[in-house]
Each structure stands twice: as C-alpha cells, then as structure tokens.
Amino acid sequence: MPRLHGKISHISLYKFCFDLFRKLGVGEDDAKVIASHLVTANLRGVDSHGAFVRIPHYVAAVREGSINLKPRVELVKDSPSMALLDGDRGFGLVIAMKATDLAISRAKKYGTCIVGVKNISHVGMLAYYTLKMVQDKVVGLAATNSAACVVPWGGSKPVLGTNPFSIGFPVDGDLSIILDMATSVVAAGKIVVYASKGERMPEGWALDKFGKTTTDPQAYLDGGMLLPFGGYKGYGLCLSVDILAGILTGSPNSLGVPGGWAAQGGFIAQAVDVSFLRPYEEYRSEMIELIRLIKSCPPAEGFKEVLLPGEIESRTYRIRLEEGIPVYEEPWSRLSEVGRDLGVPMPELL
Template identity: 30%
Template sequence: MKSHITYLSFDELADRLCGIFQRHGCPSNVARLLAENCAAAERDGAHSHGVFRMRDYVSNLKADGWVDPAATPVIEDASPGFVRVDARNGFAVPALAGARDLGIRKARHNGAAVIAIRNSHHLGALSLDVEPFAEEGMIALSFINSSPAVVPYGGHTAVFGTNPFAFAAPRAGEPPLVFDMATSVMAHGDVQIAAREGRALEPGIGVDAEGRPTTDPAKVLDGGALLPFGAHKGAAISLMVEILCAALVGGNFSAEVDPSRHPGAVTANTGQSLLLIDPRKGRGALPDFAGRVSDIVGYVRDAGQQRLPGDRRLRHRAQSMKRGIPLGAEVLDFLDSLEAA
C-alpha cells in the first residue's frame, strides 16, 4: 500500500505545475498564473480545484482549438465604475489578473465597480479570485457560469452551470472572510472525486441522463445532471448567475456552450463578473468596517456555529505554509505522467 506523503513548498509545487502548463502550450506568464492558482487551491485543501484538476487542464489544452492559452485579454475602461474584459477565448485567471488593478482603482474612487469578463475559460477555485480584493480592503462578489450541468427547479434538462458565487470582505485581526459555493447541491469537482473513488452520492444530488434520481456519480457525469441547492431558491440564484455572467458581460449562457466537436474539452467559454464595493465609503461615523465583520463573526461563533465559511481553508493553508503541501505518492506519479505526456 502506497501511502508515503511528500511535502512540497508552495513554490516547489507551483514551479512543477508551471512546467506542466508550459509543456502543454501555455506561455510562461499564463503558465505561472494558472500554476499558482492551482497550487493555492491545493495548499488550502480545496482539493477539487487543486492538483486533481491538472488532468482537466491538460485535457482541455489538448482539445484542439478549444481554449487559446496564449490569448491576450482586451481590457476596456467602459465607464468610471465598469471594466469590460474580452478574454479572447483564453483562461479567466489571466484576464482577471489584468483587470484587477483598474477595478480596484475604480471601486476606490467611486465606491462601487464592476469587472465583466466574457469569452473566458475558468477552472480555478472562485474564492481565490475574490480574496485579493478583500486583502486590498474591498468587498468583492464574483459569479461564474460554465457548461450545462444543473437542471432548473422541477426541470428535466441541464441548463445552468454549477454557477458558483463567492464573497470576500476584510476582517480585523484575521485574514479576510472568504467563501464560495456552487449553486448546485454539490460541486462538479466533488462529483468527479466521488466517481474516481467509487463512492455513492447522497440522494437528492443528481439525476441520470433520463432525468431520474440517481446516487451513482458516474451516471450524473455521463449525460446526467445535478440539482440546484435549496430547491427553487438555489435555482433562482443560478439564474441570476447566468444573467450576471452572460447577459451582462456579453457572453454565452451555459446552455449555449457546445464542446462536442472538441473531444477532451472540459471548460466553457462563458463569463465571469465581479462586483466591488469600497466599504470605506459606507461606514460614516461608525466603527471601522473590518472590525464590524469581526463582530458578526464573533456573534456567529458564540451562537454555536463551530466552523465558519473559510475556516477550513485557512487552517489547511496555515498547515501547508508551515510543513509544506502534502502530496501522496500517487499524486506525484500523476504529475510525472503529465510531465511526460
């Protein structure tokens, strides 16, 4: 039984992933951003968006003509509080990285700003996209749509992506409060992990290709679909995500993405939107915003919620930074295979 664990530093892991991205066609700047994004998810224990996702990245990069890893995003200063980004069929992470500073400047000046990214491919953890804004003192919300994977409430056919949204806010004396969630009842990455590990899903998570309830993750992945979380409420939120990521940005709805002529394609050329708010514009004469975020977190802990959003991620991160990011032998073998592929 192989259970030997190797601990890599963040830089060691990111360098290794960067080499794989470059080997599969990414220019060095894009490779570096994607590698750091993926390594950060692994560092934070967000395994469904960590090294596990490298298989999808490589498959996606090999799906000829699907994503352009060398695309140069076009960033357009549309109005005092609105940044438009055309990712030009490239990855979302470099598109957002290119727009981040302009978005922050606009939010600082105006109090509120939007970054609207279209024609972009997203495979990362959404929490990592909003966190840097909170580190700059901003409230950030972000939304992504993707490929059809979720049936509407009471519907029979997948229309929505898993359409996550994320929220981040600065917090006094601690790292920012950050959470993200799929608006499906389970993240697609977690269904893939269950399938890989041969675990059944709980009832109420997915349907098969005929729209019948199933607990088999393979049936969900093979033409089936997930249900929205929270019944009609989650479905309404998922609809809102589609509007904010397609209608608003000028891009594709999840249901308009057709990767069928690109075998191996995993991502969707859809969109991402971010809403930024500068809390310093709102606090008036009352105590500092970040201190107030700490107050509500304290109330919630006192009321008995033991694990707050983001707590697990921060604990994993602290451990990873102290002793290294743990990787099993089979994961290292897997990275070897991607380096050789």
C-alpha cells in the same frame, strides 16, 4: 477505497505547475498566476479546482485549440466604474485575475467598479479573486456561469450550469469572510474528486442520465444531472448568475457554453471600497464584533462549533501549508502522464 500516494509541499507543487505551463508555451507571468491559483486551491482543500484535477483538462484544451496561449485581451467598453473585457479565448485564470485587479484599482479611485469578461476559458476557484479583493480591503464579488448540467427546479433536463459565485468581506487575515459556492448542490469538480478516490457521493447531489437519484459519481459523469441547492431558492440564484455573468456580459447562457472541464461562460467581478461608505476602522470593529457574536453562539446538537463561511478552507490552508497537500494514486498517475509527455519531471513527495 482511495489510496493515498503521499503528500507534497506547496513549494514543490508550485514549481511543477509553473514549469509545466512554461513547457506548454505559457508566458512566464501568466504561468506564475496559473500555478499560484491551482496550488492555492489545493492548499484550501478545494481539490476539485486544484492542480491534479484541472491540469490534464487545461493541457488538453490548449492542444485542441480551445485555449489561446497568446490572446489579445481587449478592453471593449470602459468607464470609471464599469468595464468589459474580451479575453480572446485566453486562460481564464489569468484574464479573470486581470479583471479583478482592474475592479480593485477602479474601486480604490471611484468607490466601486464592475468588470465583466467574455470569451474566456475556465476561471477556477472563485475564492481566489475574492481573497485578493479582501487583501486590498474591498468587499468583493465574483461570479461565472458554466455549461448546462443542472436541472431547474421542477425540471427533468439540464438547462443551467453550476453557476458559482463568491463574496468576500475584509477583516483581518483568517477573519475575513469568504463565501464561495456553486448554486448547484455541489460543484461538478467535487464529483470528479469522489470518482478519482473511488468513493460514493452523498445522496441528493445528482441524478443519473435516466433522472434517478444516484450516489455513484460515475453515473453522473456518464450523462447525469446535478440538482440546484435549496430547491426553488437555489434555482433562483443559479438563474441569476447565468444572467449576471453570461447574458449581461455578452457571453452565452449555460446552454450555449461548450461542454468540457476547461470551458466557461462569462465572468464578472465587482469591488466596493469600504472607506467610500464609512471609515474602514469603524467597519472593521463592527465586523469583529459580529464575528465574535456568531462564534460565541452555542452549537446545536451534533455540532461542535459555529463556523463562518470559508473558515474550514482557511484552517485546511494552514494545515496543508505545514504538513503538505495529500496526493492520491489515480490523480497522481494522470498528472504524471501529462508531465512525462511535456518532459517535466514529477516533484518529490514528502
């Protein structure tokens, strides 16, 4: 069983992340973006994309030269409602945020904007970008493709990535709807979390390298494969994201994306300003009514309530903001090694 090492405040974790990336050679503004992104993932309970899981991989990628600390980000193509960026192998968390900000600003002026990005590293938790978009009262889409680890429906060899996407619909604060999902049954990073905790994963998530169903996370990590969610329908979405974020942006498809936990294919962000279609307050009123209708739906047997996409993460965020972020021994130990190596002391636990 996993051993809980303690809890850490989001403020302490942010400072540690910021200090560590500064020591690594990341610029001040970029280090703030990276630290904010990682801590937000942990606060929302998306620990697979948080500091303890991702930092060791990001640091290793920088040292290997696969992440460029001083990229020359280029606006390759530009029009009022579409743009393409070349990230020059920079930190995906930073460059994808630049693309998102550009999409928002253009959407505010022209109604909608799509920004594609190629040549980047891992972009992290996609909800980070759609959360930013709903804060600016625009409907947001973010999608990315990743290295092949998912079998196509009916196949026995990995051809597609987990290829996640996120859609955000603005309302008010916690009422905003944030869908963030892999098109595989589960994000690969979540299996890492299960492995680090010493837990079995649910059946139906993955196959081992011999194509047999397994609940052992290590069997997946040792050359196994993920399954698409929802059978052929999930496979269709998985393929669509590979085309949308990969081929459309001039990035590799999943089979061409390098392996590794810091690698990524392409990224795409779209923002739609609601007020170009109808008055925002009318939209907001109808969204609140729709949410009321969904939340008032009687729960089925075995359920306590009907939840909205992103509602669990929003609740987890509030709890961890107040009570702290859980820390487990193995991830803490791995991060401690990185901190010692860079001369950054580990933060105190609560």
